[in-house]
Amino acid sequence: MVTAKVWVLKKHFEGFPKTSDFEMKEVALANLKDGEMLLESVFLSVDPYMRPYSKRDMKEGDVMIGTQIASRIVESKNPAFAVGAFVVANSGWRTHFISDGRGLNLLPSSWPESLPKSLALGTIGMPGLTAYFGLFEVCKMKPGETVLVNAAAGAVGSVVGQLAKIGGCKVVGCAGSDSKVAYLKKIGFDEAFNYKTVSSLDEALRKASPDGYDCFFDNVGGEFASIAINQMKKYGRIAVCGAISQYNDSVPQKGPYVQFPMIFKELSMKGFIVSSWSNRREEGVKALLKWVLEGKLKYHEQVTERFENMPAAFIGMLKGENLGKAIVKV
Numbered sequence: 469m470v471t472a473k474v475w476v477l478k479k480h481f482e483g484f485p486k487t488s489d490f491e492m493k494e495v496a497l498a499n500l501k502d503g504e505m506l507l508e509s510v511f512l513s514v515d516p517y518m519r520p521y522s523k524r525d526m527k528e529g530d531v532m533i534g535t536q537i538a539s540r541i542v543e544s545k546n547p548a549f550a551v552g553a554f555v556v557a558n559s560g561w562r563t564h565f566i567s568d569g570r571g572l573n574l575l576p577s578s579w580p581e582s583l584p585k586s587l588a589l590g591t592i593g594m595p596g597l598t599a600y601f602g603l604f605e606v607c608k609m610k611p612g613e614t615v616l617v618n619a620a621a622g623a624v625g626s627v628v629g630q631l632a633k634i635g636g637c638k639v640v641g642c643a644g645s646d647s648k649v650a651y652l653k654k655i656g657f658d659e660a661f662n663y664k665t666v667s668s669l670d671e672a673l674r675k676a677s678p679d680g681y682d683c684f685f686d687n688v689g690g691e692f693a694s695i696a697i698n699q700m701k702k703y704g705r706i707a708v709c710g711a712i713s714q715y716n717d718s719v720p721q722k723g724p725y726v727q728f729p730m731i732f733k734e735l736s737m738k739g740f741i742v743s744s745w746s747n748r749r750e751e752g753v754k755a756l757l758k759w760v761l762e763g764k765l766k767y768h769e770q771v772t773e774r775f776e777n778m779p780a781a782f783i784g785m786l787k788g789e790n791l792g793k794a795i796v797k798v
């Protein structure tokens with residue numbers, strides 16, 4: 469019999485999550501039935517959505533939700549999945565789990581041995597797909613345009629900026645430290661600045677693109693978005709991807725009041741969830757994998773060692789300690 473370690477939500481988060489809000493438990497797994505298999509997590513993902521979704525979807529005592537991923541099959545009574553295959557699963561913060569195969573995504577057969585499998589959680593996974601569909605389908609970015617992205621050095625933002633460059637755009641990114649800004653310039657952003665140290669966000673955005681922005685890929689929301697919206701060009705498009713500056717608020721922030729710039733500049737603003745393009749996952753993964761292999765799409769991962777450190781990795785990511793995708797290696 470296999471015993472799995474799992475992390476449960478001990479207490480609903482109030483404000484910023486704390487390690488004491490989580491509890492690690494051991495769970496004995498049942499024997500496999502025909503069609504089932506035992507999976508062992510190799511890498512797990514910590515993502516911003518876990519914070520707002522925990523409030524919406526979970527009760528205290530539940531296993532933490534997770535786009536938890538890249539698990540190795542150690543035993544299989546399901547002929548569709550060979551022992552040793554790697555899959556992307558969505559089974560929460562668990563070291564081991566039993567699955568009948570439903571909802572699992574095999575890594576593409578063209579995945580080279582040399583490429584980290586953890587990229588299936590980041591640049592070539594859900595965050596990369598968010599950038600891909602958000603930019604091409606929501607922003608409807610065109611060559612020659614100027615694209616603004618915030619949380620730019622993170623999992624989604626770093627892909628947004630590079631895809632916009634691949635698509636022939638000028639890209640402006642902002643992030644929360646000077647080393648992140650240096651990274652953005654290294655991977656090809658035309659302009660980048662540290663939003664925490666500029667004396668005026670409005671001036672920094674104007675200096676980076678005096679003519680304004682055609683596309684704004686918003687990962688942050690709140691005050692940043694309410695300032696940036698005023699610097700959109702006429703007919704500009706805003707993809708509302710995330711609002712991480714608001715996820716830990718106990719009291720909702722006031723505003724932004726978007727009506728004036730939206731009316732005067734005839735802007736389009738659209739919220740979206742990546743899973744709306746689940747039927748095009750294969751297309752997105754194939755495109756992202758190709759760009760990575762061609763060296764056009766660079767990646768960085770912030771790897772935290774050991775399953776025991778899942779809460780610390782999650783909290784660290786919310787605080788901005790990650791460069792690129794925050795991953796936990798079991």
Ligand SMILES: NC(=O)C1=CN([C@@H]2O[C@H](COP(=O)(O)OP(=O)(O)OC[C@H]3O[C@@H](n4cnc5c(N)ncnc54)[C@H](OP(=O)(O)O)[C@@H]3O)[C@@H](O)[C@H]2O)C=CC1
Nearest residue numbers: 516622623624643644687709710711712713740741742788
């Ligand atoms: N709509 C969808 O389908 C999806 C939406 N998302 C959203 O995209 C956004 C980015 O996700 P992801 O790339 O995975 O995460 P990141 O890898 O970007 O990590 C989160 C980053 O957010 C930044 N951040 C944290 N707090 C604040 C704040 N108060 N103000 C500004 N920046 C802050 C930090 O970077 P810094 O140091 O720069 O502050 C931190 O590193 C999130 O809002 C997430 O919810 C993600 C996936 C799918």
Ligand SMILES: CCCCC/C=C\CC(=O)/C=C/C=C/C=C/[C@@H](O)CCCC(=O)O
Nearest residue numbers: 516517520521524535556558593594710743
């Ligand atoms: C309840 C308030 C919500 C506010 C907005 C919060 C977050 C936006 C966001 O970050 C959404 C992320 C969605 C991710 C979905 C992932 C799953 O479909 C699992 C995907 C697994 C995979 O295919 O790799």
